[in-house]
Amino acid sequence: MKTTLVTVLLLSIQLLFAQEITGSWQGELDVPGMKLPLIFHIKKEGEKLISTLDSPKQGATNIPVSTTSYTADQLALELPALGIYYSGKVTNESINGTFKQGGMELPLILSKIKGDGLAPKLYRPQTPKAPFTYKTEEVTFINSTDKNTLAGTLSEPNNFNKKQPILIMITGSGKQNRDSALFGHKPFAVIADDFAKKGIATLRLDDRGIGGSSKGSNDETSFNYATDINAAVLFLKAIGFENIGLIGHSEGGMIAPIVASTNKDVKFLVLMAGPGQPINELLVQQNYLAGKLAGMSEEALQKSSQINRMIYDFIKNYKGSTFDSDFEKFINSSSEKLPDDVKKQVSNAWFRYFIAFNPDEYVSKLKIPVLAINGSLDFQVPAKENLEAIKKSLTKAKNKNFETYEFQGMNHLFQECTTGAMSEYVEIEQTISPKVLDKMSSWISARK
Known part of the structure; x- marks a missing residue:
């Protein structure tokens, strides 16, 4: 009888703790260059605690937490896929703990949120909303080289002539969806919408393992991603498109020349903050x-x-x-x-x-029209050095039809900004400057 009583007592204590820890907890990481709010949502399913993480400034919500454990007054949260670990001591309505990721350890105090605990919505006025004045179609196709499936959205102006320009959009580093969503912004959706209204078609794709696209291998590289874009060119060619271009941002601006240097069905390139330096x-x-x-x-x-x-x-x-x-x-x-x-x-x-990649190996082979653009406050791919390097490589190729252009006062995402720091990416409501959209669309329209 005593054993049963002790067991019941321990179970009651555990339930009490679980009930106290459930809810939404918010704190702010002081990382170099910015303050980063984080919100953990903890709830109970049966006898098990489960959690999700929101990072409002990064536009990320409902990220699953792999392990949530709460013993006595100690909370531990683990997201090994992101290399994130948090542990802290619970005292009344706060948790005093340590956040670990990427070799850094930072103090993080979480406070309980009253109400629904939902992350505040970010205002992004340029994000397109249905109904659209152009056609959109969900498409899938196979990369015959790596045998993976790719999914995306084909945006096509009404009464579109397939001899008019269509661009395949190539995302930057990291796993991104077809909208290249980041910090609540959807730049590729904004570009596709703007282009379609100006008579230009686009195909934007989910990266491998994101959205409707299947996973790749564990040892894939940018060269593998180039085979995805090559497969997209073949797909568009097979369904009748004749004037196919590529538009790549950041690492996408590195992948585009790889494809164009070997696939003669690529007729022109737009490189947005693409690297030119080694x-x-x-x-x-x-x-x-x-x-x-x-x-x-x-x-x-x-x-x-x-x-x-x-x-x-x-x-x-x-x-x-x-x-x-x-x-x-x-x-x-x-x-x-x-x-x-x-x-x-x-x-x-x-x-x-x-790290071993040198863009010159591919850019110096390009004879097709190229537009390379960058922002003067881009710290990730600095404009002066990289536009100059791209110009040098295209000159080496004896390319007679290219343009490089530096937008003053713009960052890596082509937002009009003050310093170019990453902390501004989320704070700026503008997704991409209309000046950039107009420059790209006018240049592309001349490729008829």
Whole structure:
């Protein structure tokens, strides 16, 4: 009888704790360059606690938390897919804990939210809303090279002549949907809508493993993504489109020339903040500028650049077959210590291909019309160096039909901004400047 009583008592305590922890909890991470609000929603299903995460400034909601555990007054939340771990002590209506991701550990105090706990809606006035004045069609097709399925949206003006321009849209780094959704913005949806109203058709696609597109392999690289775009060109060609172009943003502006350099059905390119410099050089500069915007000291910036350059040079010049063990030896022989998750990123096939990539290898082969644009306040792909490098490569190709253009006062997303810092991406209501939309559409319309 005593054993039964103790068991019931313990169960009652656990239920009490579970009831107290359920609800929505909000805190703010102080990360370099910005304040990042986070909201955890915790609820009880049967005897189990389950949670989701919202990051309002990033436009991300209902991210599943893999593990939610609450013992006595200690809460632990784990999202291993994103490398996120949070643990904290619960006291009344707050949780005092530590947030870990990407080798960094930051204090994060969560406070209980009264009401529904929903993340505030972000105002994005340019996001198109149905009904549309043009045709949209959901399409799927197979990449015969890698055997994966791709899904997307074909936006076509009414009474469209298939000899008129159509562009395949190519997203930047990271898994993105067909709208290239980020921080509540949907830039590819905005571009497709604007183009369709001006007589230009588009095909925008979900990246591998996102939306309606099937997963790829664990060791895929930008070159694999180029086979997706090549498959899209073949798909459009097969259904009668004749004037096919590519429009790529950031890494998409790196992938577009790979495809165009070998597929003669690509008639023109638009490169939006596409890299022209060797990527290892670009990333050293990108990291330096990001740190500067975040307020790092010049001494810390130089130290960081030195470490990054050392790592990137090793990756770019590596010719062996046992990368992980050789990189471990290389790091151990230096005075630098890297967190395990950083080592994992470095050994990733995509990252290694990316670091070793030189856009000139492909851009210098292009004879077709090219428009390369960038914003003067872009710290991720700095305008001056990269537009100049693209111009140099196209000149080497003896390309007689290209234009480079730098938009003053715009960031990597082509928003009109103040500093170009990442913190502005979410704060600015504008998704993409109308000046950029007009420049691209007028240039494309001349490709008839």
